[in-house]
Amino acid sequence: MMSLSRRCTRTVICVIFLIQTVVFIVTMMPRQAAVQKVTTTVLELDTVAMTTAAPPDNDTLELFLADYEEQCERQFLPKRSNFVGSYGGGNRASLCPCIPDSLEGPLNISALHPLPIGEMELQQKELKPGGMWSPSSCQPRQRVAIIIPFRDREEHLMLLLNILHPMLQRQMLHYTIFVIEQSRPPVFNKAALMNTGYMEARNVADFDCYIFHDVDMLPENDRNFYTCSESPRHVGSHIDKWKYTVPYPGIFGGVTAFTKELFEHVNGFSNQFYGWGGEDDDMYSRIRAKNLTIVRFSKTVARYTMIKHKGDVGNPYNVKSGIAWKFRPKHYLVDGLNSLRYKLVEVELRPLYFWMLVALPPHPSYFKRSQRSIRVTSGTKPVLVLTSVERVSLAAAFLWYSLILG
Numbered sequence: 001m002m003s004l005s006r007r008c009t010r011t012v013i014c015v016i017f018l019i020q021t022v023v024f025i026v027t028m029m030p031r032q033a034a035v036q037k038v039t040t041t042v043l044e045l046d047t048v049a050m051t052t053a054a055p056p057d058n059d060t061l062e063l064f065l066a067d068y069e070e071q072c073e074r075q076f077l078p079k080r081s082n083f084v085g086s087y088g089g090g091n092r093a094s095l096c097p098c099i100p101d102s103l104e105g106p107l108n109i110s111a112l113h114p115l116p117i118g119e120m121e122l123q124q125k126e127l128k129p130g131g132m133w134s135p136s137s138c139q140p141r142q143r144v145a146i147i148i149p150f151r152d153r154e155e156h157l158m159l160l161l162n163i164l165h166p167m168l169q170r171q172m173l174h175y176t177i178f179v180i181e182q183s184r185p186p187v188f189n190k191a192a193l194m195n196t197g198y199m200e201a202r203n204v205a206d207f208d209c210y211i212f213h214d215v216d217m218l219p220e221n222d223r224n225f226y227t228c229s230e231s232p233r234h235v236g237s238h239i240d241k242w243k244y245t246v247p248y249p250g251i252f253g254g255v256t257a258f259t260k261e262l263f264e265h266v267n268g269f270s271n272q273f274y275g276w277g278g279e280d281d282d283m284y285s286r287i288r289a290k291n292l293t294i295v296r297f298s299k300t301v302a303r304y305t306m307i308k309h310k311g312d313v314g315n316p317y318n319v320k321s322g323i324a325w326k327f328r329p330k331h332y333l334v335d336g337l338n339s340l341r342y343k344l345v346e347v348e349l350r351p352l353y354f355w356m357l358v359a360l361p362p363h364p365s366y367f368k369r370s371q372r373s374i375r376v377t378s379g380t381k382p383v384l385v386l387t388s389v390e391r392v393s394l395a396a397a398f399l400w401y402s403l404i405l406g
Helices: 002-047 058-075 117-123 154-170 190-204 260-265 279-289 321-325 388-405
Strands: 143-150 174-184 209-213 217-219 255-258 303-306 343-349 354-359 374-378 381-386
Touching: 117 154, 143 154, 143 190, 154 174, 154 217, 174 190, 190 209, 190 279, 190 354, 255 260, 279 321
Parallel strands: 143 174, 143 209, 174 354
Antiparallel strands: 209 255, 217 303, 343 354, 374 381
């Protein structure tokens, strides 16, 4: 009787284990198929023209600088509306050099520390209100807007500004730094803030170039020129976190650059990605949908240190971010600059930057503690995300399996 009871128990356990396993496999099949589809798409996109990362040696640096100077002399001519000071006549001889002698090359990021804001303001006395600067000795070739989405990162912002202001001045650019801070909702939306920064900066001046800049990305070389060309540019392409390599061809985030025409051509960033993840991959797909070419500078200059920090409570992982890997050309036409909604709560022309406090529409209802998911990663990219049902199925399967083995 005991033997029969044990056999029945084991049979029941095996059946339950089988059911749980089937449930888990069925729930995972669509996600795994989507991941496989994305992976295949990324491999196919290897053919998209990009500059190839090269070893950091002097020959490579000289070649890069020669190529950049040739492009700069041919393309980077200021609009007549952007001529300033005594150079309003548009004399080409008065243009700032493409590669100024004031550049230092590699920067010692590890030796830097965030200065008190008062001390930094004293060092940057030549700035005009709102973090604007232009060289007085020559006509800058481009007028550049630096747009930094921001919330609760004051120390990181001060450290970044301590690098950016001197670097951009050595590059002899006419620039303004915009800091776009989110007041509400609680969940951060970096992409919508960048769209907002673009729309507001466009009303401030006729900028030639828009640089979208994460607050935790510190440039390591001032020869990584903050300028725009005829193609979207992945400025922050080689990061210490990835050992100064490009981890996958479709990566396009951290620091990016667009002309006004290019940014509006792709309809800006998506406004749907609240929380962490998705907006960068979605932008890459937008660029692909318009058959544009992404430009990356050599890692001899396009090097960044990413500030290490703990995860933000207001920036949880977006469980819906995987949709960014889907190619949705029709969706890009209706989600972006033309669907952006925001409210300017407050504006200040601070000594070091142009500050805007912005309110965005409410975040989606799936950002609840009970619906948080576990990320399963492989290498450097998220491969899949487990929902509550999948986690319970997987846990139960392992539990029954351990009972059988026991």
